Amino acid sequence: MVLVAVALVVTAHWYVWRRLVRDTTKPGGLGRRAGTAAIVVLPLLAVGAVTSSRAHTPFRVQQVLAWPGFLWLAVLLYLVLALAVGEAVRPLLRRWAEPREAARDSAESAIEVNEPATVGAARTPAAPDSPAADRAATAPVPGTPSRRLFVSRVVGGAAATAALATVGYGTYGVLRGPRIKRITVPLAKLPRSAHGFRIAVVSDIHLGPILGRAHTQRIVDSLNSARPDLIAVVGDMVDGSVEDLGPAAEPLAGLEAPHGSFFVTGNHEYFSGAAAWVDHVRELGLRPLENARVELPGFDLAGVNDIAGESEGAGPDFAKALGDRDRSRTSVLLAHQPVVIDDAVEHGVDLQLSGHTHGGQLWPGNLLAELANPTVAGLERYGDTQLYVSRGAGAWGPPVRVGAPSDITVVELASRQA
Template sequence: MSSALFVALVLPLLAGVHYYVWRRTVRDTTTPGSVWRRVGTVLIVLLGLLLVAAPPGERALPAPLATAVGWPGFVWMAGILYLALALLVGEVLRVFLLRAERRRATATAAATASATVPAAPRTDSVAGTGSPEPVSATDSPEPVSAAELNPSRRLFVGRAVALASGAAATATVGYGAYTALGPPRIKHITVPLARLDPAADGFRIALISDIHLNVLVGRDRTRQLVDLLNGTEPDLVALVGDLVEDADVADQGRAAEPLADLRATHGAFFVTGNHEFYSGAAQWVRFVQGLGLRTLRNERVALPGFDLAGVEDESGTEQDDGPDYEAALGGRDRDRAVVLLAHQPAQVEEAARYGVDLQLSGHTHGGQLWPFNHLMGLSEPNVAGLSRHGDTLLYVTRGTGFWGPPVRLGAEPDITVVELTSPRA
């Protein structure tokens, strides 16, 4: 996103959301001039500034400072999202609480009037009779409006809604962080390929994507993932892009070093993702090759029973280094099955044109955060799992990392073991 677009569109939206959250959690819960109002205001402003500073700070700041800014800034990305959503739901609760408080205040006013005003006959006459109309001290007073409600009761309502919303948002973000930072789930799927040679029946590909090494996760995370991958005892490991998140080898190379310990019968393969190109794809390709992974840059290799191909990510097109499907898939033996590694699911359109049997992708994170996991289907052919596109199958892993907030909700991370089967076996 360009700086001008960010300033024109995103900053006003962020400012508006922050104002709404401040109004409901600070202004409506404190008295004017109180120390708590000042503290709350400063905290909201500070968190907003950290949120804006965290993404560029990953590359612009020294590592310790980037981490110090990144944790509160990125966590607040998810925090303000779910706090704002909880507060919006809380508007319904606010209506009922205010109504209950007004009824309570009206009843209190009626009881007070009944106790303090003696009954007396009215001197007016009932129209048409000439008879005096008695007046009772228990006549109901006018209902109390929201503006007339005692300030302490309005504070009570504001605090109740803010507390409930804050608790809901905190629990949501806490659970999402636990999911994102915990070990990914190991999934197993079986995919039949009509052209797969019987010799390759049962071939196991351990698929991983979107590790996103950054200022929040590093070498320990990579070591954990390598141990999990090796534990699946795969025939082949496929890392389909976004190993890093906008970082140079000098900053995150050490965090990626445990990949050198990957163990698979036919080795480990790597294709670029969009974040490699944001970071400088050439340096990461050289580094990954030095760790022992084979990079497939618009090329294919013959494996027992099928061909394995890999193409560059679409974002490389802007750097004249994009996918070349003809180089990777053209001129091959059409009687052999071919499995394509491509970072983005949308690349399946070209894969289908070239008669690919199975494409393995990542990129989507499964949507990462609710409700985006439901909205991504508007722009992606498949957000997660297995789908068919013509004669081509597409499998999309949710990946193991995260972009931005270290939170996953409705899209748990996964490593998938894809077992290929042949109907001729």
């Protein structure tokens, strides 16, 4: 699988080099040399960005590598897609340019035929209104590109513009911060007294070498402005250690909700030292739900560890979190990954709140996410259990979202008895 991924990345870079560098520049020219150097250096930065955190590289080095390395991965994706579309446009441009090239060649031939044959003879300037003057006016300017070169530059330039614009707008969307989304979820067993209870769901914050303290503060401000009754952080809060990212997480201490703020682990916590982060979020005022449950007015709130914790003997335990509860009460489950929905259905959960998918993050990534998750984003029903999946408030890898804007969702519980 790794070899296949490497082969795809190498092929993508070769294709981009061929279409953007080889086909649009002159051999040996500065443009050819600069483009070739970039197509070698940029993937090295990307590899460094992806591997530096796992290799425990100093955090400052991770930050230096992250921006260019991860952004290049996003640009590469949309360059390949745009150039692929350009393959269909290329023949049309060639046909459009063909008559003009033929006319140019004809003009060149006419000029050559009518040139004086005497070697070294001085040329007499043509009269302003003579046929020779007309031919000279239509002759190509020295250095005019060939039809093939012209088409390659047009297609390559358009592809580069489209890719950079797409990534630029997607980056702005992430750095601007998530928008508040509101949904109402009717629950059959919810008592009238809990009608209108609001849970603010935030997932996939992904604090790391790119998204830091300012990102956390934007999220905290948005959550508090929504004035929820309860805040649920459903995993993948960080991509790094407490030592490196503790200061970036500090604004979470400012979360405000009458019934408190709760936290469950995501798979990225287990790449970053989950036990240390559980202790740290507790210090910040959040309550971790490690395969645990708390009774709230009108319903039970439960949380399970992420399935990535199984490698550490700390995976999800639904029996511990839900096994001995009163099933006549409404239950809301916090679980990072949507794939545990079958366990939620088996244990009579009324509503599961999840994240993990990012909604695909980078189109057409949603198509791949659909293969691995029962629900990629939004609300769906599985038997008597409803599953809501947030697209998340941050981004993993490239700080870019395309077709999957970040969100914080305020889930309003509705009683059918109200």
